[in-house]
Amino acid sequence: MFARSSRTPLMFNSLVSPTSQQPWTEPVQVELERVEATLRSAVESSVPRLLEASTNLLEAGGKRLRPCVTLLWAKACGADGDAERMIPVAAATELIHMATLMHDDVIDRSDLRRGRRTANAFWGNKVSVLTGDYVLCRAFDLLVQHGSIEILRILAGVTMAMTESEALQAASEGSVEEWRENYWRIISGKTAGFIQACCEAGAVFAEAEPNHRRAAASYGADLGLAFQITDDLLDLIGRPTATGKRVGSDLKDGKVTLPVLLTLDGCSEEARTDLAELISSRELTDADMERIRALAQATGAVDETRVVAARHSAAAADALTSLPDTPARSGLRELAKQVVERTG
Amino acid sequence: MFARSSRTPLMFNSLVSPTSQQPWTEPVQVELERVEATLRSAVESSVPRLLEASTNLLEAGGKRLRPCVTLLWAKACGADGDAERMIPVAAATELIHMATLMHDDVIDRSDLRRGRRTANAFWGNKVSVLTGDYVLCRAFDLLVQHGSIEILRILAGVTMAMTESEALQAASEGSVEEWRENYWRIISGKTAGFIQACCEAGAVFAEAEPNHRRAAASYGADLGLAFQITDDLLDLIGRPTATGKRVGSDLKDGKVTLPVLLTLDGCSEEARTDLAELISSRELTDADMERIRALAQATGAVDETRVVAARHSAAAADALTSLPDTPARSGLRELAKQVVERTG
Numbered sequence: 001m002f003a004r005s006s007r008t009p010l011m012f013n014s015l016v017s018p019t020s021q022q023p024w025t026e027p028v029q030v031e032l033e034r035v036e037a038t039l040r041s042a043v044e045s046s047v048p049r050l051l052e053a054s055t056n057l058l059e060a061g062g063k064r065l066r067p068c069v070t071l072l073w074a075k076a077c078g079a080d081g082d083a084e085r086m087i088p089v090a091a092a093t094e095l096i097h098m099a100t101l102m103h104d105d106v107i108d109r110s111d112l113r114r115g116r117r118t119a120n121a122f123w124g125n126k127v128s129v130l131t132g133d134y135v136l137c138r139a140f141d142l143l144v145q146h147g148s149i150e151i152l153r154i155l156a157g158v159t160m161a162m163t164e165s166e167a168l169q170a171a172s173e174g175s176v177e178e179w180r181e182n183y184w185r186i187i188s189g190k191t192a193g194f195i196q197a198c199c200e201a202g203a204v205f206a207e208a209e210p211n212h213r214r215a216a217a218s219y220g221a222d223l224g225l226a227f228q229i230t231d232d233l234l235d236l237i238g239r240p241t242a243t244g245k246r247v248g249s250d251l252k253d254g255k256v257t258l259p260v261l262l263t264l265d266g267c268s269e270e271a272r273t274d275l276a277e278l279i280s281s282r283e284l285t286d287a288d289m290e291r292i293r294a295l296a297q298a299t300g301a302v303d304e305t306r307v308v309a310a311r312h313s314a315a316a317a318d319a320l321t322s323l324p325d326t327p328a329r330s331g332l333r334e335l336a337k338q339v340v341e342r343t344g
Numbered sequence: 345m346f347a348r349s350s351r352t353p354l355m356f357n358s359l360v361s362p363t364s365q366q367p368w369t370e371p372v373q374v375e376l377e378r379v380e381a382t383l384r385s386a387v388e389s390s391v392p393r394l395l396e397a398s399t400n401l402l403e404a405g406g407k408r409l410r411p412c413v414t415l416l417w418a419k420a421c422g423a424d425g426d427a428e429r430m431i432p433v434a435a436a437t438e439l440i441h442m443a444t445l446m447h448d449d450v451i452d453r454s455d456l457r458r459g460r461r462t463a464n465a466f467w468g469n470k471v472s473v474l475t476g477d478y479v480l481c482r483a484f485d486l487l488v489q490h491g492s493i494e495i496l497r498i499l500a501g502v503t504m505a506m507t508e509s510e511a512l513q514a515a516s517e518g519s520v521e522e523w524r525e526n527y528w529r530i531i532s533g534k535t536a537g538f539i540q541a542c543c544e545a546g547a548v549f550a551e552a553e554p555n556h557r558r559a560a561a562s563y564g565a566d567l568g569l570a571f572q573i574t575d576d577l578l579d580l581i582g583r584p585t586a587t588g589k590r591v592g593s594d595l596k597d598g599k600v601t602l603p604v605l606l607t608l609d610g611c612s613e614e615a616r617t618d619l620a621e622l623i624s625s626r627e628l629t630d631a632d633m634e635r636i637r638a639l640a641q642a643t644g645a646v647d648e649t650r651v652v653a654a655r656h657s658a659a660a661a662d663a664l665t666s667l668p669d670t671p672a673r674s675g676l677r678e679l680a681k682q683v684v685e686r687t688g
Contacts, residue, residue: 103474106473125469126511129447132477166477171391
């Protein structure tokens, strides 16, 4: 448990562009560069629109967090040399993630992601749906060619669970009560479960012993929660230039995340009722957002959210203790730390 | 080659509801009933919206053509007993098909499919996208659990190719020239390639000898073309009560299929220019549709389309000659015949 005062302050360093080396990517930098090449060839298509849309998504960058943890866990569990088979598995995790982003665009009509117009805003629903499908099938195709049945089982299962969480999220839109009931299930399913699966896939790839595989699952689940909770906080209070998204887009999309739930807990009953009505109206002005942000600070909800994220970050780091001391383990530890310290 | 006069007239018998026995389903009737049960449990979800949407799609019925050919080919190539593993593979083919229907709803905004409101018209894009994703992942999950790597490879690859064809179709919407160039590629990818893959999956399941596997691929490709061309014709000239779709919905959606392309070939240059403009305007009235139908009959395009479909039906039947004479082979032969004789 963390005392509130022990939280790490938000630092203004951002989490990674795909080509930039970070302290935690160093042990798998060579492999990550090969993952980029695999991704580029995986989105090849003779149909121009598919190629354009998926290349655009690919070039928008992103953190490549999922391939990174897949590779780090494979190395931390002793996988050596056989990068030939490891690269496509790691690339497949990013393709699955890309597919969910494409389909999320259809779903949320979000106008800005990662600082640029989304594919959907540019191409429309049809291309977003089909590109997502294409990229998802490419992922399974890579896994069929290069993965094991066990890795396929893990990743097919978790993709299904992500879809269920997205559906639960869609069904909860705009309702404070639904979000209060489902917040943990939603973020566990859509983010933490997937990152957990990537870590496990890495461990399975390395034929890790059972306690290391359990450690991978545990690390991944906590890292994913820390990551998502920090994302939710940045959406509320971050600067758009750092996150590349409109600030407050979650609330405008009817998503009532942890910092907002904690704000509601901490404010007067009158303010709570007002806020819940405002949220369900889905018509939040910039002035409303400013008021909510001030309330989030004043009630201590911002600090409290940071504490929760830091607790999961620490739990992720704790899961690493049984592993031998390797550069990969150091990378995983550094990542667990940085994931709550980023600003975008 | 068929002389134009040798074509089989359209008979007013419809192709199957999932539970009804047909001459070609008889050899696999028991298995098809178990496929239905597997489909019902495969769409189970703890998220009510997903469960409702996928159950609705499931209960809308459909021909179950893909599981049927998968099972028939497995039996025709000598698969015996081991239905435990065959059922989920056959069910997975229907789930993949269901996923494409769900995503097609997002794409085409079609209001009516199989005689009922589509999921999309009822639930909206979000649920259609997520239900399609869910059902697709369920399919891969079933294949991972019960299929072989080779069957996974075949079905993941063909799902990707279907997506490419759908994208090509979307890019061709409303353009006669694009459709003229891409018609065969589109229907080969979206329909024939998938049915071919199902037949091959059945043969692979039965560990068929290479020439039988080639026969399965050849049969499936021709059956799929015969099926799709007949579908395209029925969309133009069929009765809505028999097909369960609005007549002319393809043209209204900007799809310029074979009977229309042949109509354009057969009419005067003036009529051709008029018609092409009308098609690209996408604003076809019932009177326009009536005029196009009359033109399709007068130019012989309807008859010609039937001849082309019949040719592929006959080629499918020819592919069966190397197989031993079994009830499954008779079923496949009957299916090849009926697929061009149906009215819905």
